[in-house]
Amino acid sequence: MQIVETLNEGLKRGYTLTIKAKDIEARVEGEIRKVAPQMRMPGFRPGKVPANLVRKMHGEALQADALNSSIQEGVQSLVAKEKLRPAMSPSVELVDGYAHGKDAELKVELEVLPDVPTPKVDGLKLERLTVEADEAAIDASVLQLANQQKTYEDAPKGHKAALGDLVVIDFVGKIDGVEFDGGKGEGASIELGSGRMIPGFEEGMIGVTANQEKTITVTFPADYSVDYLKGKEATFDLVINDVRVAKEPKADDDFAKSLGLEGLEQLRGLFKGQIEQELNNLTRTHMKRRLLDQLASSHDFEVPPSMVEAEFEQIWKQLEHEASHDADPEAALKEMEAEKEDYRAIAVRRVRLGLLLSEIGREHKIEISSAEMSRLIQQAAQQYDPKDRQRFVEWIQQDAMASAQLRAPLYEDKVVDFLFSKAEITDRVVTRAELEAAIEADEDEGHVHGPGCGHDHHDHAPKAKKAAAKKPAAAKAAEPAKEEKAAKPAVKKAAAPKAAKAGDEKPAAKKAPAKKAK
Structure with a gap:
């Protein structure tokens, strides 16, 4: 195989690969030798079908399979030899199609991950806003439950x-x-x-x-x-x-016992734990945003346009969905269009922070254990009907992208926890209203957050940006890139018939099963 570099500009790379016809033919011959003993044909004893008949009957399919496997291995070899770290799947196109007996010339284009500067994790200073679960909040929750269970x-x-x-x-x-x-x-x-x-x-x-x-x-x-x-x-x-x-609702021992509990104190204890968990989540949300703000303001490097475009598309689709449910969809869409570049800037920063978190995790050897991954898969499988759960598990185990998407939130949390452990944190007790107001202020200022994203002065935009705040970032990127998995090429439609299979990783039957209706 011959490799010629045709483009090396910023993060963009381009190559032509030439796969010799004799190498493709050798693969075909190998496949014929492999399948011939398994074939059955009238007039021939099992396993005795001549190779020339196998070629005549299945030559076209074997040729396409040989070409596809040659393309995949060729691109993977290119990635390894040039020590590339693809940001997205490489684009692969057969030049002038492919004819039997001819060399296959491929045009390969990709973007590589940038060299992320050594992350600055020292000197981080954070304020942790904490709220105590007061008795009044617990009483209100108990009474609200009693009201929901009212009798007549x-x-x-x-x-x-x-x-x-x-x-x-x-x-x-x-x-x-x-x-x-x-x-x-x-x-x-x-x-x-x-x-x-x-x-x-x-x-x-x-x-x-x-x-x-x-x-x-x-x-x-x-x-x-x-x-x-x-x-x-x-x-x-x-x-x-x-x-x-x-009837007047009564939050007493009898009410608690009607719910299967020992008494009112147990019910209050359950609500206290729930409220404390909610408050802890709010505290973490606020502190994580401030952490990401500091990382965003202290790191700046080029990011792959293809990753930015994928992230922007996710943001935009979410905004379009929100706009379609607005009282005036047309006006909402018009406002979005006016702020399109602001959203694109947010996509850039999300990707940058995703890569940054990935680099921090890689440098400090933060990993998801096999036990943690198994728990994630089993938890996610519960969203499906029992008959589909095993199929979901198999799909996650075989599809690298699906696995990365499932793994990313936990990985990011582990990186964030590591950064919290390195930061100088001061505590301040506030009310729940004050904490919620601080989080709301972030959103009102256009701080669009999600896994691997933060904010800076480019993020300020009107209220519509709240919609994107709920959308997970495409930077799934909190997980370190697996170069060997990213190297699977996506062959453009212009390629020869059947060669498009070169980018396929899994058969259609392995698609994710539909989630159970709720």
Whole structure:
């Protein structure tokens, strides 16, 4: 195989590879020798089919397979020989297609990972905002749960139904005086003010009493789920069977025991632990952002455009999704377009910080153990139906990209924890409202965060950027790059027929199984 460098500009590299026809033919011959003993053909004893007949019947497929495997090995050899660290899968194109008996000439283009400067992990100073789980918050949580479990009792005679009461009714719905399908029910229990019914229905029952009959008029929403009812005015003939009032919720031992606990103190202890965990997560979120801010401000280096583009596309798709649910989608999209370059700058910084965290992890030998990876896989598998879980596990184990995506958040957390251990941290006790306000201030200033991302003065933009704040960064990059895995080429459509398989790593049957419906 001959290698000629055609481009070496910044992080971009280009090469032409020439694979000799005799090498491809040698692969074909090897495959024929391998499959011939396994073939069965009328008129020949098992394993005695002549090689020339095997070639005649399967030569085209064997030729394509030989070409594909030659391409893969050629690109991997190029990566190893030139000591390249691809940022994304190399692009591979057959020059002028491929003809049997001819040398295969490949055009290979890729971007390499930059040489990341030695990360500065000393001298980090962070403030940890902490909040204590106070008794009032615990009491409020217990009472809220009690309210959610409320029970009802018959209202006093003559009681007029009010918001919060439970009304038991029979009803018949009509449009233009004619009953419609699905508009009839008996013994329906409706909590007034719950918002379960179409607008005007619950409001129309305020003031009714038990054993009363009433007709109300309502209009179905224009976006109602049943087409023939959309926007239609309807009447409902109601018979009020009963009106019930909610019992005063009591957060006491009896209530706790009704939940299967020993008593109120155990319930309070559970809520205390939950609240403490929530507060700890908020504290970590704020401190992690400040850590990433410091890293972003003290490191600057070139990043691969292909990684930036992939990250930007993820941000943009998330923003488009958010805009589609906005009250004025057209205006939201227009605002996004006006700030497009701001979002691209955020993508640049996300990728840079992802590479930086990766380098910190590599330099300090931070790794994900096989036991930790197994736990991650098993936890993720729980999102799937039992019959699909094993298939999911096999897919993760065989697909390098899927495995990296699953591993990345934990790896980043481990790198961040390492940096916390190196930082000088001062503690300050604040209220929950103050901590949440500090986090909200980050978002209002356009700090778009996610795994491997931080913010700097380029990140300031209007509120729309909050949408991207929830989107994990494409820099999955917190995980050190595995050059041997990144070297799988992606053959462009311009390549010869079947040669496109050269970039395939797994058969179609190994796609991720669909997650179970929730």
